[in-house]
Amino acid sequence: MKVLRFLLIFLLLSVLIVSEVAIGQKRYKEAPMLTELVKAGKLPPVEQRLPKNPIVVKPMEKVGKYGGTWRRAWLGAGDRWGIAKLCYDANNLFRWSRDVKPTPWLVDKYAVSPDGRVYTFHLREGLKWSDGTPLTTDDVMFWYEDIILNEELTPTYPAALLSGGEKAKFEKIDTYTFRITFKNPAPLFIYNFAAQGWFIDHRFGSLGYYAPKHYLKQFHPKYTPKEQLEAMAKKEGFSKWYELFQFKIDYIQNPELPTMSPWKVVSKSPNEPVYIMERNPYYPVVDTEGNQLPYIDRVVHYLVSDAEMINMKAIAGEIDMQTRHIRLPNYTLFMQNKDKGGYRVLRWGSGVGADPALYLNQNVKDPVKRKLFQDIRFRQALSLAINRDEINKMLYFGLGTPMQAAIPKGGAYYDSVWEKTYSQYDPARAKRILDAMGLKVGKDRYRIGPDGKTIELIIDFTTYPGNANMQCMELIKSYWEAIGIKTIVRQIERSLYTTNCNSGDIEIGVWTMDRCSNFVLSPGRILGTITDGPWAPLYAQWYSTKGASGEEPTGDIRRIYDLWDEVNRTIDAKQRDKLIREIVALHRKNIWIIGTVGAPPQLVIVKNNMKNVPEYAIWDDPLRSPLISYPEQFYFE
Numbered sequence: 001m002k003v004l005r006f007l008l009i010f011l012l013l014s015v016l017i018v019s020e021v022a023i024g025q026k027r028y029k030e031a032p033m034l035t036e037l038v039k040a041g042k043l044p045p046v047e048q049r050l051p052k053n054p055i056v057v058k059p060m061e062k063v064g065k066y067g068g069t070w071r072r073a074w075l076g077a078g079d080r081w082g083i084a085k086l087c088y089d090a091n092n093l094f095r096w097s098r099d100v101k102p103t104p105w106l107v108d109k110y111a112v113s114p115d116g117r118v119y120t121f122h123l124r125e126g127l128k129w130s131d132g133t134p135l136t137t138d139d140v141m142f143w144y145e146d147i148i149l150n151e152e153l154t155p156t157y158p159a160a161l162l163s164g165g166e167k168a169k170f171e172k173i174d175t176y177t178f179r180i181t182f183k184n185p186a187p188l189f190i191y192n193f194a195a196q197g198w199f200i201d202h203r204f205g206s207l208g209y210y211a212p213k214h215y216l217k218q219f220h221p222k223y224t225p226k227e228q229l230e231a232m233a234k235k236e237g238f239s240k241w242y243e244l245f246q247f248k249i250d251y252i253q254n255p256e257l258p259t260m261s262p263w264k265v266v267s268k269s270p271n272e273p274v275y276i277m278e279r280n281p282y283y284p285v286v287d288t289e290g291n292q293l294p295y296i297d298r299v300v301h302y303l304v305s306d307a308e309m310i311n312m313k314a315i316a317g318e319i320d321m322q323t324r325h326i327r328l329p330n331y332t333l334f335m336q337n338k339d340k341g342g343y344r345v346l347r348w349g350s351g352v353g354a355d356p357a358l359y360l361n362q363n364v365k366d367p368v369k370r371k372l373f374q375d376i377r378f379r380q381a382l383s384l385a386i387n388r389d390e391i392n393k394m395l396y397f398g399l400g401t402p403m404q405a406a407i408p409k410g411g412a413y414y415d416s417v418w419e420k421t422y423s424q425y426d427p428a429r430a431k432r433i434l435d436a437m438g439l440k441v442g443k444d445r446y447r448i449g450p451d452g453k454t455i456e457l458i459i460d461f462t463t464y465p466g467n468a469n470m471q472c473m474e475l476i477k478s479y480w481e482a483i484g485i486k487t488i489v490r491q492i493e494r495s496l497y498t499t500n501c502n503s504g505d506i507e508i509g510v511w512t513m514d515r516c517s518n519f520v521l522s523p524g525r526i527l528g529t530i531t532d533g534p535w536a537p538l539y540a541q542w543y544s545t546k547g548a549s550g551e552e553p554t555g556d557i558r559r560i561y562d563l564w565d566e567v568n569r570t571i572d573a574k575q576r577d578k579l580i581r582e583i584v585a586l587h588r589k590n591i592w593i594i595g596t597v598g599a600p601p602q603l604v605i606v607k608n609n610m611k612n613v614p615e616y617a618i619w620d621d622p623l624r625s626p627l628i629s630y631p632e633q634f635y636f637e
Helices: 032-039 137-148 189-199 213-219 226-235 241-248 307-315 328-341 367-373 376-384 388-396 416-420 427-436 470-482 494-503 537-544 555-567 573-590
Strands: 007-009 055-057 069-074 094-096 102-104 107-112 118-123 169-172 177-181 263-265 274-279 285-287 298-303 343-350 354-360 456-461 486-491 508-513 602-607
Touching: 069 307, 094 189, 102 107, 102 189, 118 189, 137 169, 137 177, 137 213, 213 241, 226 241, 307 328, 328 343, 328 388, 328 602, 354 376, 367 376, 376 427, 376 573, 388 470, 416 573, 456 470, 456 494, 470 486, 494 537, 537 555, 555 573
Parallel strands: 055 285, 069 298, 456 486, 456 508
Antiparallel strands: 094 102, 107 118, 118 177, 169 177, 263 274, 274 298, 343 602, 354 508
């Protein structure tokens, strides 16, 4: 068979992940709380709960101790990614190693055809869901055939699984082996595969490429009569069967959902004051001494009203380890209170090229502003007017890097010229550029647009896990008004901000320019397809829908999309890198996104008695940080 001629790829597991051989013939061990359940006959022995070849994780410092409750804080169901990136994305068939390589996880080996079209994966034999049911390729086929191909559940087929306009073909080879075939070469698929379900459809939480068929089929019309489903839906307050299904597949809302995560939700509602997760007795991971992970018994999230309350709980010593919502502007407070609070403050690196970044909407609906925003000189002037050194000192304690919105040093495809392009503070030059554009200053000291009216820019921003705040926006306003551009700053509620981004109704949006550790993993910032940074929302919509909606781009933006399409079908890695650097060069030339401060450290609050937390790791969304630090091996001394 042709598949036998495939190049087998067995990735070496880095730093934290070691060969199963390290366990040898040692007896597996488990947490005391699980031993009691085994004695009571409520659980099978640990050897029966683990797969034939468990994943082996080498502890960061030393083999840990069992027990304890990890205290965190969150903002409720809308803050679900704090939980997903802590443990639920450990569901992945692949996972990121600490040196940022896609590494087999629930999959133990895979093969790729020489033409990059066919991927064959083998699941670890003996994997079990948190309820003890075996995980097999039937769960993969259920996910694809009954969720992704069901148009009521997935109205828009995932772009990541399209090739040459055709849907990927999924095949079950045997109980543990499945194959995915693309029409054209798909050389980047393994990166997407490592990212898992979050890039497929956010509604399905952290389940990607497989789902618990044995549980979910009772809510699916292929397996349960539709009339019965509709009655079930109405009984639980839903109008359609697929709304009930979407609720049941949501790990935040539904604690009954089986998982492969180290901790499983046990709280009935995300609105509870304390949201609790407990260890998964079937988690297929052990340490180098054969101890089943995780070490920590349970994780609790205290519900608070805003991010600042999370910071205050950290300062008070009421959080054991947290990165999400821990804000750099509070750095001095954290340092002043660390001895009293019994914690340490770590500074992890980040894949953030700007925080905040200013996204000038190239599709802004006002025709006068559209003409200005699409004029590269106008963007250059706005960039030169920003005093990045002042922002860095005032808001980042000098810990960030004043720079253009660009890939930060240490990130893949870093470009030192892009970092410096129009990033120096030179308001005099900015004024000369605006003068050359014919934008004269009126009696009120503000510049007049080509329509004879005062130019008035509107910046909309909202709360997000980064560091943008009103103080920073007021600084931007002062810089731009100093060169004659009247500026209005508006803080709006996050859901409204998202809605306006998606509809193209934001003139200038504010978000981080994250996902820069390697934008190949998540190119949405560079392509403009992530609309929380709306620099070209309608062009991106045209690209994402293959022309079905949005506006067709021209010039350099169209060239970016053409280049990215070519990247996605180029097998040769050197040629692919050359194409990616062309995309970088176009961004460097055009500065569609204006930066302020980049590479800010990600603060991590860690109680002194919590161990195996790395002193340094990379924080970036595609890496699912802090998951890249392997929280299942954290423990309390």
